[in-house]
Amino acid sequence: MARIFWDTNLFLYLFEHNAEWSNRVIEFRKRMLARRDDLLTSYLTLGEALTKPREAGDKVLEKSYVNFFVNGRMELTRISHRRRQEVKGGEKKWVVKGRSFQA
Secondary structure, three states, rough: OOOEEEOOOHHHHHHHHOOOOHHHHHHHHHHHHHHHHEEEEEHHHHHHHHHHHHHHOHHHHHHHHHHHHOOOOEEEEEEEEEEEEEEEEEEEEEEEEEEEEEE
């Protein structure tokens, strides 16, 4: 089991039924479910996904996107702008510290 973060593009491929990518995203999500992986995304992703419906004045689509993200089975994470560098075993790794909670 893993915690996997999805960026905006993966959701848009699904929402817009992208011919090239939507089937790949669906298969990826099925594999995640089979492994019992957690799906995470951020409020930034929600904001980016809402850009097109808001610009078009499409309130129905906007509401459906909000419902999907807020009522979906995923964790919304607010990521802080502070990053700290951890050194473990001589290997440098960037870690984003944030607070997360179930939506």
